[in-house]
Amino acid sequence: MMNTTYKQISFIKSFTIAVAFSGLLLLTRIIKTDSFFFLFLVWNLFLAGIPYLISTLLSIRKVNRFIFWSGFAIWLVFLPNSPYILTDLQHIRLSSLQSVWFDVLLILSFAINGMIIGFASLQMMRKLLLERLSMKVSNAITYGILLLCGFGIYLGRVLRWNSWDILQNPVGILSDILKRILFPIEHINTWAFTIGFGGFLVITYQLIQYYQEK
Secondary structure (H helix, E strand, C coil): HHHHHHHHHHHHHHHHHHHHHHHHHHHHHHHHHHCCCHHHHHHHHHHHCCCCHHHHHHHHHCHHHHHHHHHHHHHHHHHHHHHHHHHHHHHHHHCCCCCCCHHHHHHHHHHHHHHHHHHHHHHHHHHHHHHCHHHHHHHHHHHHHHHHHHHHHHHHHCCCCCHHHHHHHHHHHHHHHHHHCCHHHHHHHHHHHHHHHHHHHHHHHHHHHHHCCC
């Protein structure tokens, strides 16, 4: 337990440094260009950190089954925000020739931080699942979650839904989801997008797992 806590504290310190670096890049761009356009990256990274906060809270102490699975559901809703920042690379098309490579670095720094905090949260949640379920089931759920993240990114980037809409407009978001489940052929682009991003997350996660096991 002590070793796990030490690792978590060390991770938070390192992650804080990484976020500070991203913030420094953003501040530099604001000063150089007198534009606050990329300030939305801060909000997106904040959303990316919510799943880590939830998984940390669930890990602090033992909770009953209802609280755990309720927390898991909320965590799952917010998790796609972590890899979502990758799609902010689309804004590069608005960059000038003078700033394009700096903007690539800026967005990637935020995106990588988002993925790191997301995978860290997923690792914590997987450990919590292993305390309640078998390894086979826990692994299946973990990879299923990564594929669902691909779908969540589609809902956010293409259909422009966000995590809060589950409370604000549940009928609308559920309608869009059901259309794509009931009529998959008519929405083939949805599933191509989902499999593409979901597959990328699965492969990345497996590589990280392989390295950690070594």
